[in-house]
Amino acid sequence: MKKKMRNWEELDADGRGRHRFDFVIQVLSTDDETQTARIQLKPDPRRYTTTTENGRRSYLDRFLKILIPEEIVHEMMCQHLIGLPISYDPPSIQSASDYANSRRMVLTEETTGGSYIPPSETSQIQKGLFAGSSADFVSFISVDIVGSTSLRQEFGERFDKSYKYFLRELITSVGHFKGSVLNVTGDGFIAYIDLPGFTTQCDNTVDLGLTLLHVLKESINPALKQADLPTLKVRIGADVGKAHKRSVDVPTTNFRSFDIGSSALNRAVKIEQMAGEDQFLIGQALYELLHVGWLERCEVVPLDGRSLGALDYEVYRIS
Incomplete structure (x- = not known):
């Protein structure tokens, strides 16, 4: 059954607007002295295609059938990435x-x-x-x-x-x-x-x-x-x-x-x-x-x- 297009603001089963956006990360440079790195984030092409309607550029999530305006992605990144602590808890087994x-x-x-x-x-x-x-x-x-x-x-x-x-x-x-x-x-x-x-x-x-x-x-x-x-x-x-x-x-x-x-x-x-x-x-x-x-x-x-x-x-x- 083909999924219908959904609004990106649609709430989940518990009434929250929690979303995930997948990027391909490319490391541009690193600095050992300051322990910093410059990275470039690109929307993962396996998941998103781009589309433009009425001059508005958006990302279409192929899996969830959600159309996300580009300015919304930028807004979310500015709101959530500045000063955000990175939390990563991978498994203790590799394979x-x-x-x-x-x-x-x-x-x-x-x-x-x-x-x-x-x-x-x-x-x-x-x-x-x-x-x-x-x-x-x-x-x-x-x-x-x-x-x-x-x-x-x-x-x-x-x-x-x-x-x-x-x-x-x-x-x-x-x-x-x-x-x-x-x-x-x-x-x-x-x-x-x-x-x-x-x-x-x-x-x-x-x-x-x-x-x-x-x-x-x-x-x-x-x-x-x-x-x-x-x-x-x-x-x-x-x-x-x-x-x-x-x-x-x-x-x-x-x-x-x-x-x-x-x-x-x-x-x-x-x-x-x-x-x-x-x-x-x-x-x-x-x-x-x-x-x-x-x-x-x-x-x-x-x-x-x-x-x-x-x-x-x-x-x-x-x-």
Whole structure:
């Protein structure tokens, strides 16, 4: 279905006007003494084409079908780049393939009687979900083992062993992408990423989801198979948005905990439930803030958006 042209001022699922603009960066010169650099930014040609109507030059976003006037781009750069601190939190692993290969070797040894060897890469330590009672922008990633109930009934303790390796290795991967785990669900987990820079956060989110699939298929399952343990398949869903933390206190039983109120979290879980085996789906709010390199790997999935709160809310498969 062909997308209709949208207004650049259109708000996102949480009622905000958050936008991303991708540039190709060329370094013109550097000065070691002053530790400064001159760079040139050009709109990424993979994402934008230029058009002129009634003497007004604009950039057409090929993916989001948004027409952005050139003067608006200049205005946003002047407003946001002057004095803006640069926030960049890349993953601690450079290559998912290389990482998966290294983990497969040590897991194969461990599942056949060896000792646990942690990755050489540093994984972020688990942190609490945002400092205050709310956060304006959080990524949620829901991971679920397909057919876990039948697997547990069929394999019993052997499934529990597989699940132990599954949780340890994938939660370690979450830390590599500056994320933490919100909770373990019994047949999977829900993770989140909350970073100062929303562009890096969104890119890390999709990179993490794909890496989880890679580590499962290329590291965990081969080791489980060699140890005659049940292999696993997963569904993964992700989306971004606001979240707030609510305290839950029951004085009569002395129960104390907290709950997360977030449409983004609800969407991530529902999107995960829509996914097929070893499939990673993302919501429209996340899709619209990704770098063009990820957008090129996305394909819209024909699903009924009513369960996500909006009939026209789109879901994308990323590979």
